[in-house]
Amino acid sequence: xxxxxxxxxxxxxxxxxxxxYEHVERGEKVACCDLIEEKAVAFAEEYxxxxxxxxxDEMIEEERPDIVHMVMPPTIRYSLMxxxxxxxxxxxxxxxxxxxxxxxxxxxxxxxxxxDTKFAVNHQLRYHPRTLDLLEHxxxxxxxxxxxxxxxxxxxxxxxxxxxxxxxxAYAGYVPVExxxxxxxxxxxxxxxxxxxxxxxxxxxxxxxxxxLLQSGEGVPEMAEDVPRHMHKRIAAYGTEGFVxxxxxxxxxxxxxxxxxxxxxxxxxxxxxxxxxxEALIDWIEDDEAVAPTNLATSLDEWLVILAxxxxxxxxxPIHFPFDPPDxxxxxxxxxxxxxxxxxxxx
Numbered sequence: 001x002x003x004x005x006x007x008x009x010x011x012x013x014x015x016x017x018x019x020x021y022e023h024v025e026r027g028e029k030v031a032c033c034d035l036i037e038e039k040a041v042a043f044a045e046e047y048x049x050x051x052x053x054x055x056x057d058e059m060i061e062e063e064r065p066d067i068v069h070m071v072m073p074p075t076i077r078y079s080l081m082x083x084x085x086x087x088x089x090x091x092x093x094x095x096x097x098x099x100x101x102x103x104x105x106x107x108x109x110x111x112x113x114x115x116d117t118k119f120a121v122n123h124q125l126r127y128h129p130r131t132l133d134l135l136e137h138x139x140x141x142x143x144x145x146x147x148x149x150x151x152x153x154x155x156x157x158x159x160x161x162x163x164x165x166x167x168x169x170a171y172a173g174y175v176p177v178e179x180x181x182x183x184x185x186x187x188x189x190x191x192x193x194x195x196x197x198x199x200x201x202x203x204x205x206x207x208x209x210x211x212x213l214l215q216s217g218e219g220v221p222e223m224a225e226d227v228p229r230h231m232h233k234r235i236a237a238y239g240t241e242g243f244v245x246x247x248x249x250x251x252x253x254x255x256x257x258x259x260x261x262x263x264x265x266x267x268x269x270x271x272x273x274x275x276x277x278x279e280a281l282i283d284w285i286e287d288d289e290a291v292a293p294t295n296l297a298t299s300l301d302e303w304l305v306i307l308a309x310x311x312x313x314x315x316x317x318p319i320h321f322p323f324d325p326p327d328x329x330x331x332x333x334x335x336x337x338x339x340x341x342x343x344x345x346x347x
Contacts, residue, residue: 003027003282006063008056008080009071010034010043013095016124017069018047020274026282031063056080060087067091067281069122073193074100074158078107085115091281095122096166097158098299100195101330102307105300112296119296120281123166125233126294127276128269130251131167134237134244137253138171144241146171149204149212152220154232156188156196157306161216164235165302166294167246168204168212171237174298179205181318182309187339188217195330195341202309214305223247231266 005027007014011034021029033053034040040052053059060068068089072080074097084092098121099105112119125131138146149171151164186198199217206212223232224247234247242254252261283290308319310333311326326332334341 003066004030005067006065007032007069010039014071023275024278033059070094075193085117091118097162102325103327120292121294121299123294124273128273143239146239148238151235152215154229156217158194158196167235175206178207179320180308182312184313
C-alpha cells in the first residue's frame with residue numbers, strides 16, 4: 001500500500017522532507033500548501049508534486065492525505081496541529097521545536113492526550129543509519145551499563161539543542177527524568193520565531209541514576225572547521241565498558257575494548273534519516289502498538305526538561321519532577337536576563 005503524503009509549508013526546511021521521498025518506499029507525494037502562491041508552485045514543480053494549494057482545509061478535503069508534513073514556525077504550532085487533528089488527518093510529522101514556552105506546551109499536551117491523530121516530531125537524527133547502529137550497540141550492552149550522557153549543539157536550545165536532547169533520551173532508554181539543574185544566560189531568537197537562551201547548560205538526572213549534560217548555544221565544542229553553526233551537533237554515551245560518540249561528521253565506538261572510528265556524510269545520513277522517520281510513522285499508522293520513537297508525548301517530555309532548565313535558572317534552584325511550569329515561564333526568563341521579545345504570531 002502507498003500512503004498519500006502532503007506538505008504544509010514550502011520553505012527551505014521543507015526541502016529536506018521532500019528530498020527524502022527518494023528513499024520512502026511506502027509513501028507518495030500528492031500535494032503541498034503554502035500561503036504564498038509562488039512558493040507553492042515552485043515547490044510542487046521542483047519536487048514533482050502533482051497538486052498545490054493556498055488553503056489547508058481545501059488541500060485536506062481534496063487530497064485526503066494519510067500523512068502531513070507540517071513545516072511551519074513553532075510560534076503557530078498549536079493552532080495548526082489542532083486544525084489538522086480536527087480535520088481527521090491520520091498522522092502528522094511536526095518540525096521541531098515542538099513548543100516555544102510553557103503555555104503552548106500545556107495546550108499541545110492536552111491535544112496529545114485527546115487527539116486521534118498520530119503526531120511525530122521531526123527529530124530525523126534519531127533515524128540516521130549511524131545513529132541506529134550506535135543505539136543498537138549501546139542497548140545490546142556494547143559499552144556496558146550506561147552511566148553518563150554528554151550532548152551539545154552550537155545553535156541555541158530551541159534551534160538544535162532539542163535535537164541532541166532527543167538523542168539523549170534515546171541513549172538513556174527513555175527513562176523518566178528525576179531532576180534538572182540549569183544555567184542559562186543571554187537571549188537569542190532565530191528568525192524571530194525561536195526564542196531561547198543564548199547559552200544554556202542542563203545537568204539532567206534520570207530516574208535510574210544516569211546523568212546527562214546538555215549544552216547549547218555559545219561556548220559549546222566546535223566539531224569541524226569552516227562550517228556553519230548548525231553543523232556543530234554531537235552526543236556521547238559513556239558506560240562501564242566503553243563509549244560511543246556521534247557528531248555530524250564523525251563517529252566512534254568501543255568494541256571489545258578497542259576503539260573504532262570513522263566518518264560519514266551528513267547529507268546522505270540525513271536524507272535516509274528523514275525517510276526512516278516517515279517509514280516509522282507509517283508503521284505506527286499500520287499498528288497502534290508500533291509507536292514512533294519521536295512521538296509527541298516523548299517530545300513533550302523532552303521539552304519539559306528544557307522548561308525546567310529555564311525555571312532552574314530563574315529560580316536559582318534544581319527542579320524536581322513531576323514539574324508543572326508556570327504559563328509565563330518564558331517571559332520570566334526573558335525578564336530575568338533583561339531581554340525583550342514579542343511573539344509575532346500572538347502566542
